[in-house]
Amino acid sequence: MTITTERLLLRPLTLDDAEAAFEWTGDERVAKYMIYSTHESIETTKEWLRTVKSTDTQFEFGFVRKSDGKLIGSGGIRLYDDGFWEFGYNFRYDCWGMGYATEASKAMIDNVRSRYGDIRLKAECAAENTASAHVIEKCGLHFVSFGEYQSYDGLKTFRSKKFEL
Ligand SMILES: CC(C)(COP(=O)(O)OP(=O)(O)OC[C@H]1O[C@@H](n2cnc3c(N)ncnc32)[C@H](O)[C@@H]1OP(=O)(O)O)[C@@H](O)C(=O)NCCC(=O)NCCS
Numbered sequence: 001m002t003i004t005t006e007r008l009l010l011r012p013l014t015l016d017d018a019e020a021a022f023e024w025t026g027d028e029r030v031a032k033y034m035i036y037s038t039h040e041s042i043e044t045t046k047e048w049l050r051t052v053k054s055t056d057t058q059f060e061f062g063f064v065r066k067s068d069g070k071l072i073g074s075g076g077i078r079l080y081d082d083g084f085w086e087f088g089y090n091f092r093y094d095c096w097g098m099g100y101a102t103e104a105s106k107a108m109i110d111n112v113r114s115r116y117g118d119i120r121l122k123a124e125c126a127a128e129n130t131a132s133a134h135v136i137e138k139c140g141l142h143f144v145s146f147g148e149y150q151s152y153d154g155l156k157t158f159r160s161k162k163f164e165l
Contacts, residue, residue: 005107010061017062018046020071024092033126035151063104077108084122085112101135121165126158141165
């Protein structure tokens with residue numbers, strides 16, 4: 001499945017994306033608040049790309065900048081057992097601050113709405129991650145509580161902000 005926005009093409013990720021994706025998965029500034037740890041080599045990025053999959057209740061995308069055809073980020077939206085859809089994203093460092101995360105997130109949300117109608121949405125970010133909180137709020141969600149989440153490897157624990165719509 002692909003989605004087109006004003007500046008982005010959202011499309012499935014493939015193993016061929018490893019080199020472009022490693023530009024952010026290997027960047028500690030991007031991984032800082034993510035549940036993955038910075039990829040130490042492109043092999044880790046390839047392993048991740050081999051596991052990425054979309055289903056009827058989980059949509060994962062690579063975000064391609066239409067102007068130059070470059071893959072500049074990735075993200076997804078999925079349905080959880082609590083009935084809420086949750087979305088997330090990360091972008092190449094030199095592409096921050098240009099509204100891409102908001103544009104991609106709104107497109108993912110609209111796409112799920114067009115398939116499933118009224119949906120409940122949630123999102124969570126590190127309490128310190130002001131940019132991400134701002135993206136979430138620009139997508140219409142509001143703060144509901146503080147929480148905590150851990151990285152996959154259990155090495156990082158973050159105080160978080162939880163949002164809902
Ligand atoms: C979070 C992230 C995706 C934001 O991407 P982005 O494309 O820069 O986001 P946008 O430009 O759509 O919106 C960011 C908003 O936050 C604001 N912002 C950015 N840094 C900020 C800061 N330090 N303090 C306050 N606001 C900030 C921007 O001004 C912008 O708001 P505006 O459009 O009203 O000006 C990007 O920084 C990233 O990839 N970070 C690393 C991965 C990550 O943390 N992902 C989220 C995990 S929950």
